[in-house]
Amino acid sequence: MEKYTSKEMMTIAAARRITNSDIVFCGTGISMLAAMAAKHINAKKSVIMFETGAIGSSLEDLPLAVGDSRVMYNADVFGTLADSFAFMQNKFTGKNVVGILGAAQIDKYGNLNSTVIGDYFNPTARFAGSGGGCDVASFADRVIVFMKHEKRRFVKKLDYLTSPGWLNGDNSRSETGIATGGVAAVITDMGVLEFDKQSKRMYLKGYYPNIEQKAIVDNIGFEIDVSKASLIEPPCKEELFALRNKCDPQRLIL
Secondary structure, eight states, X not given: OOOOOHHHHHHHHHHTTOOTTEEEEOOSTHHHHHHHHHHHHTOTTOEEEOTTSEESOOXXXXXXXXXXXXXXXXXXXXXXXXXXXXXXXXXXXXXXXXXXXXXXXXXXXXXXXXXXXXXXXXXEEEOOOOTTHHHHHHHSSEEEEEOOOOTTTBOSSOSSOOBOSSTTXXXXXXXXXXXXXXXXXXXXXXXXXXXXXXXXXXXXXXXXXXXXXXXXXXXXXXXXXXXXXXXXXXXXXXXXXIIIIIIOTTOSOO
């Protein structure tokens, strides 16, 4: 088996969840790399879009950020932020919108905090805030979240609710009036977590090679079901070749 890093494993785990019928709404960093990897490996017909207005980007070279001019290269649409969010809500494309997000905190129902740690008016850390995160979490057909697998990030109660996941579980999201989406998966550097179809509570779907389930449980701040967990296949040579040589040959993210 070829050696790989945890970041490569995370990227491939996310890319495998993208299909040809998906529009991928992604941000800067590993989410952008996962969308590119899917285009090269398993979802060549997927559409990549950015909140800065590029829709159907070719991404011949890995951009440094969503505002990088390279996101516009050979794109189908050169639009605005308003165009991107309107397109995300358009149900006449025949495709599903997949949003890829990150956050500082996540709870057992997939709700996200990317605003503050501690009291809002006297925080110990303040972040960039929502940006387009709340919009993506509210309107995308499904959301994939990248998280560092740490107990301080997987918390019983968020310090601030920035972007809605499944809110309080069960049917609370739809009852609130959010008709679409929800967090489908959380990709960490230890494994993949999903959400029960009925309770909407997080559970362990799979773990990476050489990662013990106990280490995963010990680094989550709430109880989690591991009974459904199975080993996730490591990246194959073809996946790693595409990721390293076609997506990020300069190792800007990897």
